[in-house]
Amino acid sequence: MPTLRSATASQSPAASPSPTMRSAKRRVTSPRRAAGSPDESQLSSPHKSPLAGAGSGTIGTPKLLSASPRSSRKRLYGDLVAAEKPKWNPRGKNSLCSADPAQMQAVKEALHVATVPSSGLVCRDDEQNRVLEFCKACVEQEQAGSLYVCGCPGTGKTLSINKVKESLARWADEMGMETPDALSINCTGLANAHEIFSKILEKLQTRKKAAGKLSPLQQLQTMFCHKESAPRRMLLVIVDEMDYLITRDRAVLHDLFMLTTYQFSRCILIGIANAIDLADRFLPKLESLNCKPLVVTFRAYSKDQISDIIKHRLKVLEYDVFEPMALEFCARKVAAASGDMRKALGACRSAVEVFEARLQESSDQEFRVVTFDHMDIALSKAFKSPVLDSIMCLPQHQQMVLCALANTFHHCKKKATTLGELNKSYIEICRSTQVPAVGMLEFLNMCMVLSDQGFMKLGQSKEDKLRRVILQIDISDINFAFKDNRFFQKCLQQPMF
Ligand SMILES: Nc1ncnc2c1ncn2[C@@H]1O[C@H](COP(=O)(O)OP(=O)(O)O)[C@@H](O)[C@H]1O
Ligand SMILES: [Mg+2]
Numbered sequence: 001m002p003t004l005r006s007a008t009a010s011q012s013p014a015a016s017p018s019p020t021m022r023s024a025k026r027r028v029t030s031p032r033r034a035a036g037s038p039d040e041s042q043l044s045s046p047h048k049s050p051l052a053g054a055g056s057g058t059i060g061t062p063k064l065l066s067a068s069p070r071s072s073r074k075r076l077y078g079d080l081v082a083a084e085k086p087k088w089n090p091r092g093k094n095s096l097c098s099a100d101p102a103q104m105q106a107v108k109e110a111l112h113v114a115t116v117p118s119s120g121l122v123c124r125d126d127e128q129n130r131v132l133e134f135c136k137a138c139v140e141q142e143q144a145g146s147l148y149v150c151g152c153p154g155t156g157k158t159l160s161i162n163k164v165k166e167s168l169a170r171w172a173d174e175m176g177m178e179t180p181d182a183l184s185i186n187c188t189g190l191a192n193a194h195e196i197f198s199k200i201l202e203k204l205q206t207r208k209k210a211a212g213k214l215s216p217l218q219q220l221q222t223m224f225c226h227k228e229s230a231p232r233r234m235l236l237v238i239v240d241e242m243d244y245l246i247t248r249d250r251a252v253l254h255d256l257f258m259l260t261t262y263q264f265s266r267c268i269l270i271g272i273a274n275a276i277d278l279a280d281r282f283l284p285k286l287e288s289l290n291c292k293p294l295v296v297t298f299r300a301y302s303k304d305q306i307s308d309i310i311k312h313r314l315k316v317l318e319y320d321v322f323e324p325m326a327l328e329f330c331a332r333k334v335a336a337a338s339g340d341m342r343k344a345l346g347a348c349r350s351a352v353e354v355f356e357a358r359l360q361e362s363s364d365q366e367f368r369v370v371t372f373d374h375m376d377i378a379l380s381k382a383f384k385s386p387v388l389d390s391i392m393c394l395p396q397h398q399q400m401v402l403c404a405l406a407n408t409f410h411h412c413k414k415k416a417t418t419l420g421e422l423n424k425s426y427i428e429i430c431r432s433t434q435v436p437a438v439g440m441l442e443f444l445n446m447c448m449v450l451s452d453q454g455f456m457k458l459g460q461s462k463e464d465k466l467r468r469v470i471l472q473i474d475i476s477d478i479n480f481a482f483k484d485n486r487f488f489q490k491c492l493q494q495p496m497f
Helices: 019-026 038-043 070-080 101-111 125-140 157-174 195-204 216-225 251-261 278-288 303-314 324-337 341-361 372-382 386-393 396-412 419-433 440-452 475-481 486-491
Strands: 145-151 181-186 235-240 267-273 294-298 416-418 456-458 468-471
Touching (some): 101 303, 125 157, 157 181, 181 195, 195 216, 195 235, 251 267, 303 341, 396 486, 419 440
Antiparallel strands (some): 456 468
């Protein structure tokens, strides 16, 4: 049996900051840093605008923005505006009608979700600092530890933890310590939940060793139990989209977190999940096993945060692209809907496209900024697909019921089924994906919720199992909603029996 080491919150390294940690804390920068402050440059290299240099020729003679008075700019932009930016000439100097492709490209790039803001992250300083301090303490004390990050999609979890990984490596370097090894795993890419252990083992084993009959998990456990076999170097393991590791008995999650409790383990485990309630489902057991991870919750972005983040990202441009009112509108609408930053960036990009199309049609040379009206069109489009949005916002099991429905109607070309048959199809999906199925009563409740929301129609019958079920949405909407999601792709491939 492995010797378990207690790692409860009070005993975790982060709970007792060392002197070095305290001094490091003083260096922590304030959440709303002014542009170009020295603190910011410490975090990352200053970002060069894609149009820097060459851009000056295309945006024309710099002029002060006459459209928005300085006072209102100051009020809306606060300290983010270091100086007035020149008025934008989106057509460039060579064209009288169409938009300048290079400038449009630069604007869209700044707003793209895949663009990692090189000037650091705003609005997530507290969360990043908590995670970083935890990791530093583990490294300093050469002690394993685990941390659980949760929050709704688009709240900056992945981005923030990646930044922490970079900051930790930089800090270790500055302190003259051995840089921890790092392994990032996105669980949506795993063939099955247990593959997580092979990935970690692969990282730790420089040479393939004869494993005998031991599973990768057992090999890791054996490795961490013995001083001679345990790697000395700290390993930061980032497990993203951890929701996908939930198995019937949650054993994978438990075993994974338990890896940080073995006497010679040097793993710093950071699990990231979208499901807010995942913690309730697996933390109590970990607590009973004495290895409850530190929990850091990422709350949905507020209107002001969304607004700050967009403005911060747009700082790489040398001109103002949006009317302040347009950005305010976007931030307000997205914050009210979900606080999902992906949605906000998508709407801004779409507003730029609307603007681009209008530019083509107009010869008005004063037509130079994305306005409230353009944003209004973009936002209506973004929130127009309620079916797709609603599918993606459903809890996992309700999404699985929809997959079961899609499978039923797709394979059998039937128009209606019964609740009993649908339940069988759902259980089959659960079995093949190793997700514990809910009981019949809960299943019935889920179907009633789906029926109330208009996804399906639920008929009446004396016996629940015989109640008629009719899909009320297009199967293609279900397929489309899950097209980039490996887990649900698997759910949708279940043969009907
Ligand atoms: N604080 C932030 N600053 C800048 N961009 C952000 C911030 N938070 C989120 N984003 C943007 O939103 C996208 C989604 O963030 P991500 O970290 O992937 O969210 P999560 O992992 O919580 O779903 C990121 O790719 C990034 O472009
Ligand atoms: Mg993520």
